[in-house]
Amino acid sequence: MLSPQDQLTELVRTLETQQHVFATDPLLITEKLQNEDGKPLQKLHRRASRIDSNGALARVLGKIDARIKGIMVVMSVVWCISGFLGLFTLLQTNVVNFFYVLVCLLGFHTIMLVGWLLMTLLNQGKQSSNWFASFVSPSYLIRGKDDVTQAAVDLYERQLQHSGMRWYLGRFSHQLWLATLTGMLFAIIFLLIVRQYSFSWESTLLSDQALISLTQVLGWLPSMVGFNVPDSTAIVQSRLVTDAMPLSVARQWAGLLVGSLLMYGIVPRAVAWMFCALMFRRKKMRLDIKQPYYQKILNFWQRQVVDKDDFEAAPAPIAPKATVSAGKKLVALLEYPSEQEQWWLSGINTDFDGNNDVENFGIVDDRDDMARLKTYLDNHPVQVLLGIHEKALPDRGTLRKLDQIASHAKDGLIVQLLGETGLIADKSEQETAGLEPVSENKNMRYQQWQTALSARNIGLVTDNK
Known part of the structure; x- marks a missing residue:
C-alpha cells in the first residue's frame, strides 16, 4: 500500500478534483510553498498536510488502516488458537503414532507451501486473484456517506487492486500459517511438559531397515541444530508399542517431532514470509507524480523559481561618448x-x-x-x-x-x-x-x-x- 503521507496526498488530489471544501485553501498553500526548499515529493506531502490542517482526512485514513490491521491481527490469533486446539485434540492418547502425527502436522502445510512456490514461479509478473480485497473491503470496515469517507474507501480499494498486492497477500497468508504452526508448537511443548508419551510406528509395506533410513533422513536437519534423533535400536524398539516405553527413547522421538515442526514447518514458512515482505517492498505502490494534477503543481513551483533566478534585464543601449576634434x-x-x-x-x-x-x-x-x-x-x-x-x-x-x-x-x-x-x-x-x-x-x-x-x-x- 501507499505510505501514510502518500495516502493523504492522493486523497487530497481526489477530493480537490471533486471540488471538496478543505479546512485550508489549497491555492493559498500552493502559492506559499513556491519559495520553500525540498524535493518535489516532500513538498507535495507538506502541501497535503497543510491543506488538512484540522486532521480530518488523516483521521479517516487512520481509521481504515487500523481496522484492516486489526482484522489481520485477529485472524492471526484465531489461527494460532486453532492450531493449538487441533494438536491438543490429536495428542489425547498416551501412545502416539509418530509418522501419523507428523503427517497431520506438516502434510497439508507442505502441500500448500509447495503449491504456493510453484504458482509464484509460474505467475511471475501476473496479477493474482485478490480474494483479500473482497474479504476485507474497506466499505465493510467504515460507514459514512460523506465525500471524505467515500474517497478514502475508493483510495484503499484502488490500492488493494495494485499488482504489488500479490506479495502483500502472500505475506499475510504465510503469517496465518506461521500463527497456526506456532500454536501447534506451543501445544506440543505444553503437552510434553505435563504428560508422558510413548511413540510408535506401524507399517504393512515398509521394513525395519526402510523405516530406519527414513527416520535418519528426516532427522538429519533437526540434528544439525541440536535436536535428539532416535538411533537404530530405538527405532526398532518403537514398532507396535502399546504401553509405556523407556523415557530416554521417548525423549528422542519427542525431540525429532519438535525439530521437524520447526525445521520443516516454521522455518520454511518464515523464509517465504520474508521473501514476500521483501518483494512487496520492491513492488510497493508509489505515488504517481506524473499525473497531470501533480505536474501542474510542480510546474507552477518550478516556473516561479526559474524565472526569479535566471531572468536578467538586457542593458539599455548607450551612445558612445563624443570625441571633440581640434579643427574647425x-x-x-x-x-x-x-x-x-x-x-x-x-x-x-x-x-x-x-x-x-x-x-x-x-x-x-x-x-x-x-x-x-x-x-x-x-x-x-x-x-x-x-x-x-x-x-x-x-x-x-x-x-x-x-x-x-x-x-x-x-x-x-x-x-x-x-x-x-x-x-x-x-x-x-x-x-x-x-x-x-x-x-x-x-x-x-x-x-x-x-x-x-x-x-x-x-x-x-x-x-x-
Whole structure:
C-alpha cells in the first residue's frame, strides 16, 4: 500500500478534483510553498498536510488502516488458537503414532507451501486473484456517506487492486500459517511438559531397515541444530508399542517431532514470509507524480523559481561618448531652435582652443536647408556638432536627416541633446547636480536617442561644466 503521507496526498488530489471544501485553501498553500526548499515529493506531502490542517482526512485514513490491521491481527490469533486446539485434540492418547502425527502436522502445510512456490514461479509478473480485497473491503470496515469517507474507501480499494498486492497477500497468508504452526508448537511443548508419551510406528509395506533410513533422513536437519534423533535400536524398539516405553527413547522421538515442526514447518514458512515482505517492498505502490494534477503543481513551483533566478534585464543601449576634434566646427540645430544663443558652449567649451573658428549654420529643417548643408560639407572639412531639441522625435524622417549629415561630414558628426535649459541629463545625474528631475516621457525620449545614436556609432556630447 501507499505510505501514510502518500495516502493523504492522493486523497487530497481526489477530493480537490471533486471540488471538496478543505479546512485550508489549497491555492493559498500552493502559492506559499513556491519559495520553500525540498524535493518535489516532500513538498507535495507538506502541501497535503497543510491543506488538512484540522486532521480530518488523516483521521479517516487512520481509521481504515487500523481496522484492516486489526482484522489481520485477529485472524492471526484465531489461527494460532486453532492450531493449538487441533494438536491438543490429536495428542489425547498416551501412545502416539509418530509418522501419523507428523503427517497431520506438516502434510497439508507442505502441500500448500509447495503449491504456493510453484504458482509464484509460474505467475511471475501476473496479477493474482485478490480474494483479500473482497474479504476485507474497506466499505465493510467504515460507514459514512460523506465525500471524505467515500474517497478514502475508493483510495484503499484502488490500492488493494495494485499488482504489488500479490506479495502483500502472500505475506499475510504465510503469517496465518506461521500463527497456526506456532500454536501447534506451543501445544506440543505444553503437552510434553505435563504428560508422558510413548511413540510408535506401524507399517504393512515398509521394513525395519526402510523405516530406519527414513527416520535418519528426516532427522538429519533437526540434528544439525541440536535436536535428539532416535538411533537404530530405538527405532526398532518403537514398532507396535502399546504401553509405556523407556523415557530416554521417548525423549528422542519427542525431540525429532519438535525439530521437524520447526525445521520443516516454521522455518520454511518464515523464509517465504520474508521473501514476500521483501518483494512487496520492491513492488510497493508509489505515488504517481506524473499525473497531470501533480505536474501542474510542480510546474507552477518550478516556473516561479526559474524565472526569479535566471531572468536578467538586457542593458539599455548607450551612445558612445563624443570625441571633440581640434579643427574647425560647424554647429547646427536640427528642426527646433534653442533659447540659448551659444548653446554649444555647454558641451565643448573646455575642448576649445580660442583660435579655432566655430561657424553657426543655424537650423536644418526643410530640403533646402539639407541641400545647402550638404553642399557646404562637401567643400569644407569640418566636424559637425548637431544640436537636437528635446521635442525632436527619433522617427524615420529625422533619422534619415541624421544619416545624410553623417555621410557628408568629413571630420565626423557629434550630437548634443538639448532641453529647455540646455543639455538633457539622465535622472541620476540631475539629482546629483541638485536639479529638478525630468519627466518620465523626457527620460524615455532621451533613451530612444541613446539607442539611435548607439546603432549609428555617433558620439554624444556630455555636459562638461
